[in-house]
Amino acid sequence: MTDPALIRTKPEQIADYYQGLINAGAIMPGHRLPPATEIAETFGVAKRTAQTALQILRQRNLVTIVHRQGTYAAIAA
Numbered sequence: 001m002t003d004p005a006l007i008r009t010k011p012e013q014i015a016d017y018y019q020g021l022i023n024a025g026a027i028m029p030g031h032r033l034p035p036a037t038e039i040a041e042t043f044g045v046a047k048r049t050a051q052t053a054l055q056i057l058r059q060r061n062l063v064t065i066v067h068r069q070g071t072y073a074a075i076a077a
Contacts, residue, residue: 014043014053015060022062022073029075033063 008016021027034042039050054071057063065071 010043010045010049011052011056014039014045014050015056018053018057019060019062027073029073031073033057033071033073035070 018027018033027033033039033054036047036050036054039045039053040047043050054063054065057071058065062074063071064074
């Protein structure tokens with residue numbers, strides 16, 4: 001039986017995907033991530049789910065969200 005603590009929510013799965021791209025260098029520091037509407041379409045989820053995924057990335061300090069401008073891969077300090 002699967003441990004419930006190991007089950008990843010859809011927003012976590014999406015955040016993990018983009019974290020992998022950032023860590024692999026496919027999305028470079030300062031580069032813009034797709035908007036939530038595009039992420040939602042790509043993954044077949046609601047826009048709110050995509051927004052939650054972007055917030056998870058922000059909480060992980062992997063992106064910076066600039067209101068009305070977009071979400072950008074964080075520049076390493």
